[in-house]
Structure formats: structure tokens, C-alpha cells
Amino acid sequence: MHIGMIGLGRMGGNMAKRLRAGGHTVVGYDMSPDSGRDVTSLAELVAALPAPRVLWTMVPAGGPTDAVITELKGLLDAGDIVIDGGNTHYPDDRRHADDLAERGIDFLDCGVSGGVWGAERGYALMLGGDRAVFDRVRPLLDTLKPEGDYGLTLAGPVGGGHFAKxxxxxxxxxxxxxxxxxxxxxxxSDLIDDPAATMVSWRSGSVVASWLLDLFENAVQTDPGLRGMxxxxxxxxxxxxxxxxxxxxxxxxxxxxxxxxxxxxxxxxxxxxxxxxxxxxxxxxxxxxxxxxxxxx
Missing domain, CATH: 1.10.1040.10 (N-(1-d-carboxylethyl)-l-norvaline Dehydrogenase; domain 2)
Known part of the structure; x- marks a missing residue:
């Protein structure tokens, strides 16, 4: 598929890399000229994509997201899709969806988890919106999510994705x-000689084993007491x-x-x-x- 990625920071930039590695064509836009962007404006981004277009925005919640949605409304056509993957407050999703719907533009909200490791491990994706629109962008979602049966859900109607996130x-x-x-x-406690090593031991066989403990081990390898934090x-x-x-x-x-x-x-x-x-x-x-x-x- 073709997709326009708006916002090429730590999350958006890595998502674009994963999509490209999966065979999709990504046109990237960011306000920063040092971001590795492909175009210098949203208008150029829209013009570079074949219709029906898919635009994924990864910009800060609130004013920046509102501004992007407003500008896209004036640039896109009926049948195009906007996906908001930022950390938008879920009540704003309905407003954005209704605003875009005035021009026949479809909208999905998407909670994204995976951090800086997502490009390699994949991203957990929680979406809100219409099932038919979700299915239209499913190839993109399948590329972004981790391998296997989990990591992707249509959580509910518009707002459900960001509520789940x-x-x-x-x-x-x-x-x-x-x-x-x-x-x-x-x-x-005087009874624990090495707290860091004790917690790291829980990575295997323990009911509290988790990726967070894996990341904890990374952090304590050079600073067991976390005094540098x-x-x-x-x-x-x-x-x-x-x-x-x-x-x-x-x-x-x-x-x-x-x-x-x-x-x-x-x-x-x-x-x-x-x-x-x-x-x-x-x-x-x-x-x-x-x-x-x-x-x-």
C-alpha cells in the first residue's frame, strides 16, 4: 500500500521504517527539515499519494493534532482515510471524525505501544472506528504489529482505540x-545482597515475568543501584x-x-x-x- 506518514520522530520515523521494510511505499512529512522527510508540506504529501489516500499522523496530542486534522480536511477527498496514531484524548476523536466526515473522509483512531523498540519488535495497535475502514488498511496494520496472533485489535467505535491505549x-x-x-x-534490606540481580532472576519462571523486567535488566547492567538515574x-x-x-x-x-x-x-x-x-x-x-x-x- 501507499501511505503518508505525518510526524517522523522516534515513533513515526521508526514506524515508517518498518512499513518500508514490509514492502509499503511511505511518503514522510515532518515540520523539521532534519527529519529525513520526503516532502516539505502537507499539500505536497497529499499530492504525492495515489487516491484513495491513507494518511497516518504521529504528532503531539491537542493543538498540533487539531491543526493537522483541520488542514487535511481541506486537502483530502471523499474516500480518503486519516489515522490518528498519537496519544489523543479519546473525546477529541469523535470531533475529528465528525469534522472529516463532512468531506466524506474516513477516520480511525489508533493507540500505539512499542516505544523505540517497535521498529524491530512490532507495535501493539488498538484501533477505534468502522470495521470496513479498518479492513481497508489491514495490510498496513499487519506489517506494523508483531508477528503472531496478537498485537492488533479493533477495540470499538471511534474513540475506542485511544480509550484502550x-x-x-x-x-x-x-x-x-x-x-x-x-x-x-x-x-x-540487609537480607538482599543484590536487589537488581534478584529482580532480573524473575524474568524466567515467575508470574511477574514481563518485557518491563527485560528492560530493567538492560538498565541495571551498568548501574545496578540505578544511582545514575x-x-x-x-x-x-x-x-x-x-x-x-x-x-x-x-x-x-x-x-x-x-x-x-x-x-x-x-x-x-x-x-x-x-x-x-x-x-x-x-x-x-x-x-x-x-x-x-x-x-x-
Whole structure:
């Protein structure tokens, strides 16, 4: 198939490579002239593709995605397909689909997981939209997904793909938080000689064996205590959206929420909160904590 890839960063660029290796013709566009792009504008991109066209956008959620969708609406024809593979907030998908439908342009939303390893391992793809449109681009999806029976699903109607990816990322937050808490607990204990090696041993035969543990092994090979890692983890928004959606649906999500709060705390947002707590404890109970008395490990 022919496809236009919009956004050639770490994800989009690697996806384009995998598609080309699978025999598809990819025309790439990115705002950066150093991206290896094939064309210099969306208009050139559309002109370079045979009809009916397939455009896959991998740009940041929010304003950038809105701008791309709006511009494509004025460039594409009825029967063309736009796939949003970014981390768009799922309520925006319906708006994008309705906007494009005014010109007869079909729309799919696609949650993509696989990170920088996806070009080699394949990507887990979660799509939302019409089954007939999904089937039209199936050759592209089969090339992008991992080999085997899994890694691809039509999760539901428009919005379902990004909703599934939102939940996926919330689960990811909780899993990484649990591994981190286990590692920290072993680091503080005199009973564990090598916490890193202990966790790596779980890669085989354990019920918690996972690709995350494989990646953990990569990280600790040269830094077993992870002392070179900054104790800061940003949050990209999906877990926050999941907690919000779960609250609306009446679903308790304490593990996801705890992992989200921990990431926010790591960015320094809790410093002033804890100063207030410490000041109040000092006032009502004489609990004085000096900075140089705080234990460091």
C-alpha cells in the first residue's frame, strides 16, 4: 500500500521504517527539515499519494493534532482515510471524525505501544472506528504489529482505540510503580545482597515475568543501584485521563492513581505540601525535622 506518514520522530520515523521494510511505499512529512522527510508540506504529501489516500499522523496530542486534522480536511477527498496514531484524548476523536466526515473522509483512531523498540519488535495497535475502514488498511496494520496472533485489535467505535491505549498506559504506570516499590524495599534490606540481580532472576519462571523486567535488566547492567538515574518521572497524561474516566464510570483505580501521584510528587510539586505538614507537626507536637537529620540511602 501507499501511505503518508505525518510526524517522523522516534515513533513515526521508526514506524515508517518498518512499513518500508514490509514492502509499503511511505511518503514522510515532518515540520523539521532534519527529519529525513520526503516532502516539505502537507499539500505536497497529499499530492504525492495515489487516491484513495491513507494518511497516518504521529504528532503531539491537542493543538498540533487539531491543526493537522483541520488542514487535511481541506486537502483530502471523499474516500480518503486519516489515522490518528498519537496519544489523543479519546473525546477529541469523535470531533475529528465528525469534522472529516463532512468531506466524506474516513477516520480511525489508533493507540500505539512499542516505544523505540517497535521498529524491530512490532507495535501493539488498538484501533477505534468502522470495521470496513479498518479492513481497508489491514495490510498496513499487519506489517506494523508483531508477528503472531496478537498485537492488533479493533477495540470499538471511534474513540475506542485511544480509550484502550489510555487504559493500557494506566496499567503500565501501576506495573512500573510496583516494580519500583519492590526494588526500593530490597535496597533498604540487609537480607538482599543484590536487589537488581534478584529482580532480573524473575524474568524466567515467575508470574511477574514481563518485557518491563527485560528492560530493567538492560538498565541495571551498568548501574545496578540505578544511582545514575534521576529520581524524577514525568507523566504524559494518559493515566490522569484514565483516573478521570474511571471516576466518571464509578470504577476504583487506586493502583493507577497512586502511581500517577508518585510521578507528580517526583517533579517537586509536593515540596511545599510537605513543608506545611512538617511546620504543623512542629507546632502541635514539637516534632522538629532538620534537613541534616533526614536519613539518606
Amino acid at each position: 489510555m487504559v493500557h498506559n494506566g496499567i503500565e504506570y501501576g506495573m512500573m510503580q510496583a516494580f519500583g516499590e519492590g526494588f526500593a524495599t530490597m535496597m533498604r 534521576p529520581a524524577v518521572a514525568n507523566e504524559s497524561g494518559e493515566a490522569r485521563w484514565m483516573v478521570e474516566a474511571a471516576l466518571e464510570l464509578g470504577v476504583p483505580t487506586p493502583a493507577t492513581a497512586a502511581a500517577l501521584w508518585q510521578r507528580q510528587t517526583s517533579r517537586g510539586g509536593a515540596d511545599d505540601i510537605l513543608r506545611v505538614v512538617t511546620a504543623m507537626r512542629a507546632q502541635f507536637g514539637g516534632h522538629v525535622t532538620k534537613v541534616d537529620e533526614i536519613a539518606t540511602h
